[in-house]
Amino acid sequence: MGHLYALDFDGVLCDSCGESSLSAVKAAKVRWPELFDGVDAAMEEWIADQMHMVRPVVETGYENVLLVRLLLEMRIPAIRKSLVAEGLNVEGILNSWSKIKPVIMEAWGEDRDALIDLFGKIRDEWMDTDLATWIDANRFYPGVSDALKFASSEIYIVTTKQSRFADALLRELAGVTIPPERIFGLGTGPKVEVLKQLQKKPEHRGLKLHFVEDRLATLKNVIKEPELDGWSLYLVNWGYNTSKERDEAANISRIEVIELSDFSKKLK
Structure with a gap:
């Protein structure tokens, strides 16, 4: 048989967590540039590290972009647009992502298809401009x-x-x-x-x-x-x-x- x-x-x-996390940070900076004013390399590195811990909740790639913003809101209270981020930690995301995701999508006025398109576009641009680096991130x-x-x-x-x-x-x-x-x-x-x-x-x-x-x-x-x-x-x-x-x-x-x-x- x-x-x-x-x-x-x-x-x-x-x-692919390294690549998807970096792509998600790039996409989040395009989608919400005002939130990333003053966000330095150290903060971006912290976000990427945290993304490795919350990666088990991701079913579809665009969710990485949402997680980047959520982590940023957790770290910087002044930019919060959703009460979900208050008091939230990695364990809370791992245990409750299916409930958190629709709440933040509504609070932030986001559209699933638009985020999928953005995430794909960011990856395509990275591949077009520097394929070797994109490959090496996986x-x-x-x-x-x-x-x-x-x-x-x-x-x-x-x-x-x-x-x-x-x-x-x-x-x-x-x-x-x-x-x-x-x-x-x-x-x-x-x-x-x-x-x-x-x-x-x-x-x-x-x-x-x-x-x-x-x-x-x-x-x-x-x-x-x-x-x-x-x-x-x-x-x-x-x-x-x-x-x-x-x-x-x-x-x-x-x-x-x-x-x-x-x-x-x-x-x-």
Whole structure:
């Protein structure tokens, strides 16, 4: 029996937190220039450091831009436009982001699609002007590039990252070419719907299906769909999740928590 692996990108294959944090700071400075008057390099470095800690809450890239502003409001009370930031800390963001996000979006008068476009534009401009630096701000997890190159399984990428950025990193950083029709990025629909599409393809009949994620919430969404009962589900113990989430996943029978070395062996 052959195998098909549907792989999340950020947090499973690639540690993109450095790049996404820097891009988010650039985007926030464009979107809210008045808030960044007087913000020096030391403050920007502090924000980037904090972004590594809150990264587990991010489902779609534009949320990084919101987090940059929220962190700035937490640090500088004079610019606060939402009471949410008062008394908030990293743990509070990790525990309550799904409630915080709609509140600050409304308070700041922000639009999801506009932020997605801005975040993508900032990344495109960075890539156009200095591709090497953009690439270097990312890294693939140890062993992942070789695992992809020599995989005997059918490989698909299922991510909320815009496809062009995932493709560029696979080619330029990992040295891997995955056909564009096998990369399902932002705009291709919810991941549960992508998995349904994949399992219905005639060429996938008889394959054992595997879905690898670093977000527990996404795996829980799959479990809610009886149509997807045939998928083996994995939560990686690296990437952007917390020890609390890994402990919870370990007690869910459908989910296997895996090590990086196990993941590479599975693909090979």
